[in-house]
Amino acid sequence: MTKPIRFFLILLLAATSTLIAQSDDSLKIKSSYFEVNDFVEDNEACLKCHGEEKYLIEDPNSGRSITNHMCPDRTIDRDAFYSSVHKAFSCTDCHSYDFMTFPHPLEVRFEEHFMCLDCHGYDESFAQYHFEDIEMEFQKSIHNMEDFSCWKCHDPHSYKAFMRNAEDLTEAILYDNNMCLKCHANFSRFTLLTDREEINVVKSHEWLPNQTAHFKSVRCIECHTAISDSILIPHQIMPKADAVKRCTECHSRDSRLMHTLYKFQSKEERKGGFVNGVIMTDYFVIGANKSPFLDKLSFLILAGTLLGIAFHTFLRIRNKKTK
Amino acid sequence: MATHRIYLYPIWIRIWHIINAITFLLLVFTGIALHYATTGTGLIKFETAVNLHNICALLLTFNYGFFVIGNIISGNGKYYKGWKKDMTDNLWTQAKFYISGMFKKESHPFAINKERKFNPLQKISYVAVMYICMPLIIISGLGLMFPETIIGQIFKVSGLALTDFLHQIMAFVLLIFLLVHLYTCTLGDKPGTLFKSMINGYHEEHE
Known part of the structure; x- marks a missing residue:
């Protein structure tokens, strides 16, 4: 291979490598984030380490460098953050500027x-979310223990108001249950x-028939929380x-689900004349869902048959007597 | 008066019939308990009703398979076949007998014999029940037992809800059939004659 050709190939390879590196870097910051x-x-400045699975430490004095894994608890998913309820925030809105120093x-x-109330409490613009009531309920909760805070369940870097805006209920239920399982299925x-x-969790719920169907169709909090009048x-x-x-707490006409999972949707009118009909878009709860019309019609048909x-029996008896 | 006896109900049909009857009655009872479940104390605990319903449903399903296979092997299936052009006339003739003929002491328009086990009304209702309603209630019931197999949504309505409605409607149709079936079984020579046939296997008629 002649020298000019070799030089050209090396140049091409270098240019390609640079392009790949650039395109990888640019992939991390999406144009949608700027919107x-x-x-x-x-x-x-924070996410170059905390947005990665690994980070690089360099010692300018010795010129040595080392790559470490970022602890998963300290990692922030850019996509999740920029689509969360706090998507418009700067890191330093909540965290100290001193974090700009490295090592911290x-x-x-x-x-x-x-905490939630520090920003959202006693503020008219957040009144619809009833943060104060949430705090009061939390105070009475078994979770009210030392070191437990809102963030144990609601990661501020990724939290979405999923249930309130749920279009896909199954996805919202999964999102909600994963909040519980984050600790209750992870012993460390x-x-x-x-x-x-x-x-x-699986063993302690062995008594529950169709366990998988229940886990997919309802949230843990349906059974593990006290019904609330004011908050969603x-x-x-x-x-x-x-x-x-x-079972009949949910599987009955006065289903508990209408006060929990379907609380806000239940304010809608009955769907198609069915009792607790709002459940029937995605699921069906035996005992809770029924049609009063079909029930009445079946009673009429049953009564007509009897x-x-x-009448036929009466005719037979009368006929026998007149024999 | 001489009694004419024909052996029409072999032992396998009688075993199938009694299992079908017991499981079906239990399924109706537990099904109604589940449909009208309340938070208060009902006739049976919800979880007991679910378990009993599931066990009976599986028994009924296997028993149905036994019936279908038995019909193929033994030749009993021939009684459910053979639809003639005059079927509508025959149905009306039989209906007329139940409405008025039997009160005028007319003889049965379709005498029971080795070649004809059912009258036209029995035949059409048994075919509808055993080959339309039973498969539908079994398939929908298995779907409810294994809900993960059911399609999530059909036209913005839960597939589970549609399956359950099909199941309930079929259950209701079968319940009505059961009532009429039990009543027509009292229309033998004596009210208990036909019930006895399903115990000893012999169809009895006074000549």
Whole structure:
């Protein structure tokens, strides 16, 4: 191979490598992020490490560098963040500017996190979400323990108001249940907050018939929270002993689901004349869903049949007597 | 008066029939309990009703398979076949007998014998029940037992809801059939004659 050709090939390879690298970098920051956030580039100061599975530390004095894995608890998914309820935020809206120093100083790691009420409480613009009522329910909840905060369930970097805007109920239920399972199906996380023995969710719900169907069709909180009058999603998690275990709490005309999962939708009129008809878009709950019209019609047909039989019997008896 | 006896109900049909009757009655009872479940105390606990319903449903399903296979092997299926052009006339003749003929002491228009086990009305209703309603209630019931097999949504209505309605409608049709079936079984020579036939296998008629 002649020198000019070799030089050209090396140049082409280098150019291709650069292009690939550039295209990889640009893939991480999507144009859609800029549509919802004015601080995308500023946030990259944090996300260049916290938005990656691994990060690079360089020592300028020795010139050495090392690549480490980012702890999953400290990793932020860009897509999830820029589509979450806090998508317009800059990292430093909530976190100290001191985090801009690397390695992060020890003191800032102990910074007090904002809680929901710190921003959303007693504010007319958030009144519809009833954050104050949520806080009151949480105070009565079994989750009200040391080190437990809103963020244990609602990651502020990815939280979506899924249930409120649910178009796909199945997806919303999955999203909601994963919040619980994040700790209740991950013992190492669970032990951060309690000394209780490990819970096996599948085993502890063995009594539940069609377990998979139940897990897919309802949220954990349907049975594990006290019904709330004011808020969309109840937050008073009850002790295990008080969890709903009676089937007819849901499988009956006065189904509990109408006060929990279908609470807001149930304010709509009956769908197609069916009792608790709103459930029937995605599911069907035996005992809770029925059509009063079909019930009445079947009673009429049944009564007509029995009357016909009674009349025929009467004719037979009369005929026998006149024989 | 001499009694004419024909052996029409072999032992396998009688076993199938009694299992079908018991499981069906239990299914009707538990099905109604589930449909009208309340938070208060009902006739049976919800979970007991579910378990009993499921067990009886599986028994009924296997028993149905036994019936279909038995019909093919034994030749009993021939009684459900053979639809002639004069079927409508025959149905009306039989209906007229039940409405007025039997009160005028007319003889049965379609005498029961080895070649003809059912009168036209029995034949059409048994075919509808055993080859239309039963498969539909079994398939929809199995769908409800294994809900993950059912299509999620059809025209913005849950596939589960549609399956359940089909199941309930078929159950109701079968319940009405059961009532009429039980009543027509009292129309033998004596009210208990036909019931006895299903115990000893012999169809009895006074000549």
